Amino acid sequence: MDGPRIAKWIVVVAVVVVAWKFGMPWVKAHTSPSTSTPAVATDNACIPAADRALDVWGSGIGRFANPPYDVNAWSGFRTDVESKITAAESVGVEGRAVFPIRPPDPLEGVFV
Numbered sequence: 001m002d003g004p005r006i007a008k009w010i011v012v013v014a015v016v017v018v019a020w021k022f023g024m025p026w027v028k029a030h031t032s033p034s035t036s037t038p039a040v041a042t043d044n045a046c047i048p049a050a051d052r053a054l055d056v057w058g059s060g061i062g063r064f065a066n067p068p069y070d071v072n073a074w075s076g077f078r079t080d081v082e083s084k085i086t087a088a089e090s091v092g093v094e095g096r097a098v099f100p101i102r103p104p105d106p107l108e109g110v111f112v
Helices: 003-031 046-064 071-090
Strands: none
Touching: 046 071
8 A cells, every 4th residue: 555545544543433432422321312312111020131142142152153053062052142132022022022032043044
């Protein structure tokens, strides 16, 4: 790369970093809803349960990012995640699931 092209890239990266560091917080501060009116229902019991399901998923999925895959470990991990998701779904408004979510199965179709 020649000098002017590198200088342009440096300027572009600097603008993006400044926009990210200063622009995003400013936009979030000016577009967030007012605290005087609640935006969600007062029963937020499903949020901690969904957070636990997310933690289980996020902490374990890295083991299955690259081959070779341990099918037995995947089965146990998937069962654990699905049980946490089911628990989160069962805690909803009037017994209904508020956020029915299922993570995608990255090994679906890999093993026949």
